[in-house]
Amino acid sequence: MEKILYEIYEDLGEFFAGAQRRRELFLMIFAGYIGVLALQMYLGFGVELEGLYFSFSSIVVSLMALVALLGFVIVFKYQNISTREDRLLEESNKDTSHLARLGGRITATSSNELLENILPHVSEVPGEGEDFRIMRLRRIKSELESHEFVRGFLSRNMLRVTVYAFFVVLLDLFLLSMAPFLAANPLLAVSALYISFFLVADVLRLVINSISSSLL
Secondary structure, three states, X not given: OHHHHHHHHXXXXXXXXXXXXXXXXXXXXXXXXXXXXXXXXXXXXXXXXXXXXXXXXXXXXXXXXXXXXXXXHHHHHHHHHHHHHHHHHHHHOXXXXXXXXXXXXXXXXXXXXXXXXXXXXXXXXXXXXXXXXXXXXXXXXXXXXXXXXXXXXXXXHHHHHHHHHHHHHHHHHHHHHOHHHHHOOHHHHXXXXXXXXXXXXXXXXXXXXXXXXXXX
16 A cells, blocks of 8 residues: 555656656746846845855755755654564564465565565465465565565655755855855846755755655
């Protein structure tokens, strides 16, 4: 069931933020950028050097905090999965377990080994009047496969968000070093801030999506 929920989540994410939505999103971002530049040229406002230092440094700290939060949530999810697998291992390795009564090996030390021990006793398609012990092994097999899928899903999300956030941090550190130059060029300063805030918002979106998926 958990695997199905994650697959639905990935499909919905692709539908709402996939390739078919990127053009509309790009146009909205570009229109917003043009609007901000037009407003700056019309009002002629500038950005103080202290404001640039504060903005870019705050962005760096915030991004690192977001990645740390995501890492904490994913580790928590991993621990829950690991705890559940330990219980399944303890249950299945007993002499009185369903696996033992079916003549299976009960020496598994990991979830992968347990799955390998179960596979010879469980057919791909359930048969009529199937033994209740095989039905129980089938449920354990399904749960272990779901755990493996979820771990891969979370790892991909964590890697994607971390790499993206690291790129944005490097960009903001570069802009931070260019703050005196940007302060003397209001148009460039506004452009840099707009791009930085958009990238931070995108990282925040990815973090929220990843955290919500971790709590499924």
